[in-house]
Every structure is written in structure tokens, then in C-alpha cells.
Amino acid sequence: MAELSSEDVRFLSRTFGLEPLPDEIEEITLRLNALFRAMEPVERLDVSGAEAIPVLADEAR
């Protein structure tokens, strides 16, 4: 996933009707980019056959 700029985040926030305060844009950008980086190994995982719906403990096999 490409790294976002503060301008990208400002635009995305506005698109979704969110209005972060000016000094918060930088931190949201930092957190999003950090999450994208931390998710890189997760994106390389083989998840074939895995379900996206949480399995309730009652139904776990």
C-alpha cells in the first residue's frame, strides 16, 4: 500500500465527512502509514480458506 501524504489524509477525511483538527492530520497520517507498514507481512500471509467472519467459540472446530 502506498504511503499517504498529509494532503491525501486531509482529502480522504473531508470525503468521509470527518474534520480532524489541523494539528491532528499529521498524527493520523503517521498512524495510517505505520499501520500499512505493519500490515505488509500480514498481506503476504496465505489466507486461502480463511474466513473473514469471526468464528464464535461455540462453533469452533
Add this chain to the structure above:
Amino acid sequence: VNLDELAFAPVTELAPLLQQRKVSPVELTRLFLDRISTHDTSLRAYITVTTDEALAMARRAEQEIGQGIYLGPLHGIPIGVKDQFSTRGILTTAGSRLMAENVPDIDATVYGRLRGAGVVLLGKQNMTEFALGGTIDWPYGIARNPWNLSLSPGASSSGGGAATAAGLCTVSLGEDTGGSIRNPAAYCGLVGIKPTHGRVSRHGAVPLCWSTDCAGPIAHTAEDCAVVLGVIAGHDPRDRISSRRPVPDFRAGLNREIKGLQLGVVREAMEVARPEMQEAITTAARVLEGLGAIVEEVSIPLVTLTGAIYAAYCDVEGAALHQDRLRGAHLRLWDRATRVRLMTGSLVPFALYDRAARARDVLRAQVMGALQQVDVLVSPSAAGPAVRLEETQARWTSIDEVVDRRFRQAVFTSPYSLSGHPALSTPCSFSETGLPLGMQLIGRYFDEATILRVAHQYQSMTPWHRRRPSLTAT
């Protein structure tokens, strides 16, 4: 009877004294209310102290017990309840200014069951805003750790940890989404259990992440946790995913020996823990071996990626729940850190959320696989002892810092929130600086009884859960 000792006595010691009328519920309640009045200006464990209700409940308990109507071991026991749980007619803020005037007309099912068992409600306990961590601007005061006031009591059931450890209640009702019972229990030298997801009702609790939110007790002993869990567990028609499985008597098997039980120390969690924590877990494992358990090492590779999976999943769900509050006039009522975290969650692409959800399924399979190999998993509850409050409130300055501190170190409690397995934290040593260290025990689905038994047996051989803070350290 020494009154101050009663403030730290477990339920199982107080109950016979109350039943035999050697201690009055009213006197006991007054003792706790006095202690709250003395110590809570610095600890800020409570958002609301329910003095009048507490005394009325205590008088009722006294009258009932006097008439021979004894409801069980929680009858007349003073407790605190996390302010995330609805309490009829009593302010319930979820630690947020956004709910500063919320007075529910229902009881959360778990609190209703405790009330039915005869508890005395001392008050509603402080928490990080909406049960996320990292609150900077605590609307109701910063909850502090009784072992050292400059330290965090853990999050998000912060007040529950602080109050129980400081003798400001006998037991607390907490809520755990990613570690919010186990973390305060570990930081405050207590026992806390997050049951199997679905074992307890979520009805009436302010939600954060529907598929991991879980109520549970924070107490002085594993046996007290067994008592409370036995009362709050069980199907609730108002929570469609609460399990219909029968609730066992969690106390019944606590004294059974653990000889032959297979325990697996989670390698990936040990690798991230600090040396003194690694040593504490190794020593605790030896104690358990001394009790006849067979200890080996197990690997759950995906534990190392749990931080990212949890954030891409639970922070997104939390953000979705609070979308209306993240807009317009409400905006400035938020704590800044909570608002930034949820706004971040609002912008995570669905493809990433979906990938996290599938990875969660792989993690669940890995945890289940490890629990086919052994009966119980053993892990540190945290990297080390309680951290300084400023550390929990620091702004991130670089991507590397966030990846390292927020994601790579989240290997302790959240894996089992995501997998839904029951997990408890019990004190297992003290740090060089005199702070409690916690050991986590994780069991198979709906097998809370075994982890409670291991913890109880461990506590029968060790002194850690009996140590008390002096309440003078700063």
C-alpha cells in the same frame, strides 16, 4: 477483626464472616467508603461513588442475612463496576465527556446478575475513554497505580485495577476487548480473567469491538474470580451471541491437583518480554512443574503480527461504532488521543480490514493448534511491570516508533482476544523496582475452569497475590 485487613480480604474470606454475622455489610461498606474518601483523590479509581445506593444495598443485605436469607458468597460484598456497564439510574459515562449525562434505565446483564447475588455497589470505576487505551485528557481525572502514583494502573479497566489493589473495593467488574482486564490485573498485582468470548453477556455494556468485548472480574485471588464468573456467566436472550452452554461450578475443581497437565510457554511472547519478566515466567514454570505439570515451549507464529491485525480490525470496528460522535458539535468533547485513533480507524481501507479479519482466522487456528498440543498456554501478561503514565500519553513521532511500540510489542493479551480463548493474569513476581509482574494463562474454549485451577494451585505455592501496596509511594 482488623478493619483495614478486611479491605484487602478476598470474597472467600469475607463471605463466611458476613454469613455468620461476624462482620456487618453496613460496617464493611462504610469502611470502603471511608477508604475511597481518603485515597481516591489521588488514585481517581472512581468516576461516581454511589454512597447512598451502597448503604441502602448494605442495609438490605444485613437485613436479609439477619433473617436467614443468604444469597451466596457475594451477598453483602462491596464491589466496583467499570463505567462501561449500564447501571439503572446511575451515571454511566464510559470514561467520556460525550456521555457525561447518560443515566441508563437498564442494568447491564452482568451487573444485574451481580445485584441479584446481593452485592453492594460502591461506585462506577474510571476507564480510558470508550475502553480504548492512550487517553491523554481524562475527563474524570487520571487513574493512577497504587503501587506508584506516577505509573499507569493499566488500561482500559484502569479504575478496577487501582481500586481493587488499593483496598477500595473487594472485587471489580471489568471489561476486556484487547487486554483491558488482564493488563490492569498485571500492573496492579491482581488476578483478572477474560472468559471465552460468548461466555458472558455483552448486553448493556458500551461496545468497542463486538467480536472481542468481554466482561470479567478483577480480584485478589483466582478463587474470587471463579466466584464472580460463576454469577455473571451464562446465556442471555438479550445478547444473541452469548453461549447456551451450561455454566460449571468454577470453584468445584480448584483444589484438584495439576499433575500431568501439559503447559506450553509461548515462545514469541517470551522473546518480546523484558529479561526480568522472562525470568519471572521461567521461575513460575518451575513452580508449576513442582506441582506436577509438564512444561514445554510452544510456537504461535502469528502472535508477532497481532498488533497490526488488532488495529486493522478492532480500531476500524470502534471507529464505525462512533461515526456519529466523530462529527460536528461533538468533536471537541473527545479526548484528543481517542479521537485521533478512531479517525485513523475511519480511514482504513476495507481491503486491509478484510485481510486482518482473515489473518485473525489463521491466528485462531494457530492458537487452537497450540491448545491441542498442550492443555494451557503460558505467556507474560505484559512486557514488564507498569509503565509511566506519560509513556501511555506520548504522541508518536515516527513510523518506526509506532510500528515498534504499538504493533510489534502487542503480543501478550490481544492474540487471545482475537482468538476468543479464555485467558487470565495472575501475579507471578515483582520487578527490581518493587512492581508486580503478571503471568497469563490461556485455556481452551469454555475451559475457564482449568486456567482458574492452575492459577489457584500456583497461588497456593506463592506469595505474590498477597502483597499489598503501601499507598504512600509516588
